[in-house]
Amino acid sequence: MDSLTQIVLGAAVGEAVLGKKVGNKAMLYGAIAGTIPDLDVLSNHFVDTVTALEIHRGFTHSIVFSVLFAPVFGWLISKIEKRSIATWRDWSLLMFWGLFTHPLLDAHTTWGTQLFWPLDIRLEYKNIFVIDPLYTLPFIIFLIMAMRMPKGSIKRKKYNRLGLIVSTAYLLLTLVLKGFSFIKFKEALAEQEISYNQIQNKPAPLNSILWTANVEVDDAFLIGDYSFIDTQPIRFNRYQKNHHLLGPLRNED
Numbered sequence: 001m002d003s004l005t006q007i008v009l010g011a012a013v014g015e016a017v018l019g020k021k022v023g024n025k026a027m028l029y030g031a032i033a034g035t036i037p038d039l040d041v042l043s044n045h046f047v048d049t050v051t052a053l054e055i056h057r058g059f060t061h062s063i064v065f066s067v068l069f070a071p072v073f074g075w076l077i078s079k080i081e082k083r084s085i086a087t088w089r090d091w092s093l094l095m096f097w098g099l100f101t102h103p104l105l106d107a108h109t110t111w112g113t114q115l116f117w118p119l120d121i122r123l124e125y126k127n128i129f130v131i132d133p134l135y136t137l138p139f140i141i142f143l144i145m146a147m148r149m150p151k152g153s154i155k156r157k158k159y160n161r162l163g164l165i166v167s168t169a170y171l172l173l174t175l176v177l178k179g180f181s182f183i184k185f186k187e188a189l190a191e192q193e194i195s196y197n198q199i200q201n202k203p204a205p206l207n208s209i210l211w212t213a214n215v216e217v218d219d220a221f222l223i224g225d226y227s228f229i230d231t232q233p234i235r236f237n238r239y240q241k242n243h244h245l246l247g248p249l250r251n252e253d
Contacts, residue, residue: 010098
């Protein structure tokens with residue numbers, strides 16, 4: 001997801017883990033934890049574009065990274081916050097959940113993530129676009145409401161929990177919408193008597209109402225769109241593979 005969303009998620013998780021003890025500092029360090037995995041984009045300055053794309057959402061988005069570095073970051077924070085009642089273990093727990101929930105959310109996007117690095121497995125559920133205001137904006141509102149409440153207050157806990165519940169509920173809803181749109185695409189392919197090798201559907205930018213399907217047939221790729229508020233039949237645009245132009249690269253993955 002986009003950086004703002006990950007900051008909000010990290011802050012909310014930080015509040016849930018340690019807000020009762022340290023107040024808004026839990027949100028601050030949670031937001032930092034939610035940002036750290038995406039620092040792998042700095043590789044853009046040192047390697048070529050293809051390699052940078054391979055590195056992104058790799059090691060820093062893995063369970064291994066969260067487990068190894070949460071104690072390290074927790075130790076650093078405990079040195080910075082020497083007067084805090086929170087212990088090294090408390091800060092480490094906050095950092096772990098802040099780091100770990102970042103790739104969990106990214107796994108739902110069209111880019112996916114290598115949660116089980118170094119295994120060559122990329123989780124990509126493709127049920128939410130990397131920027132979705134309906135996911136982020138309510139989350140921000142509840143987080144700000146919680147931030148304004150006194151540390152340890154019932155309302156603060158309630159608002160933060162509501163933000164997590166509403167955002168998660170919307171994320172689950174997009175899975176349902178993905179499944180429904182997938183059925184519509186398959187029905188359209190059957191009605192048009194199109195045989196295919198595989199099909200993937202994903203949301204269009206900034207919403208969960210309009211969905212796109214990428215369909216592979218033997219000699220081409222078909223792209224179609226479906227909207228939940230559209231009454232028109234699904235049409236597929238054809239793009240030839242042109243693999244005959246690959247020459248010696250034909251067998252190079």
